[in-house]
Amino acid sequence: ARLKVARVYARIADRRRDHLHKLTTRLVRDNQTIVIEDLTVRNMVKNHSLARAISDAAWRQFRTMLEYKADWHGRNLVVVDRWFPSSKLCSTCGAPAGRMPLNVRSWTCRCGAVHDRDTNAARNILAEGLSVIAWGGGVRP
Structure with missing residues (x-):
């Protein structure tokens, strides 16, 4: 067995x-x-x-x-830093959202954009990674 x-x-x-x-x-x-x-x-x-x-x-x-x-x-x-707030930043305007528990799967930014948490995080991670290549990080394209 x-x-x-x-x-x-x-x-x-x-x-x-x-x-x-x-x-x-x-x-x-x-x-x-x-x-x-x-x-x-x-x-x-x-x-x-x-x-x-x-x-x-x-x-x-x-x-x-x-x-x-x-x-x-x-x-x-x-590799983007683990402390980068990828799911809490608006990928449209760059404004940070407040405290967001894991059960919140979609949210609306102050600019009016509606975000799926995972899709928004993927966009922010890509933007941060490309800024790391171009400028050393911390710069939004």
């Missing part, structure tokens, strides 16, 4: 690793610059309600693969 369970877990790990290799290879080949956010996965796994999902996503392994493949292919990999 232990051998059967071990085979199943090994097969799942192989599938996950294969998927990560294919995804990171496609990202590195299709893009000249890749911008990611620095996350403290070690601290995020301490949250018992999210730990399994975070571990299953293999974020650390994904980042490691992106780093060495970007180096192999001569691509730029920019």
Whole structure:
């Protein structure tokens, strides 16, 4: 029984690793610059309600693969600081929002723009990463 369970877990790990290799290879080949956010996965796994999902996503392994493949292919990999308020800044006007708990998935800025939290964060991370390349960071394009 232990051998059967071990085979199943090994097969799942192989599938996950294969998927990560294919995804990171496609990202590195299709893009000249890749911008990611620095996350403290070690601290995020301490949250018992999210730990399994975070571990299953293999974020650390994904980042490691992106780093060495970007180096192999001569691509730029920019890592935005973990304290950058990516989901709390309006990607339209740049105004910071107030305190926002994680259950708030969309919000409206003072300028009238309605933001999905994840899409807004992705836009802000890209803008910050490009400003890091151009000016050393801290400048909004």
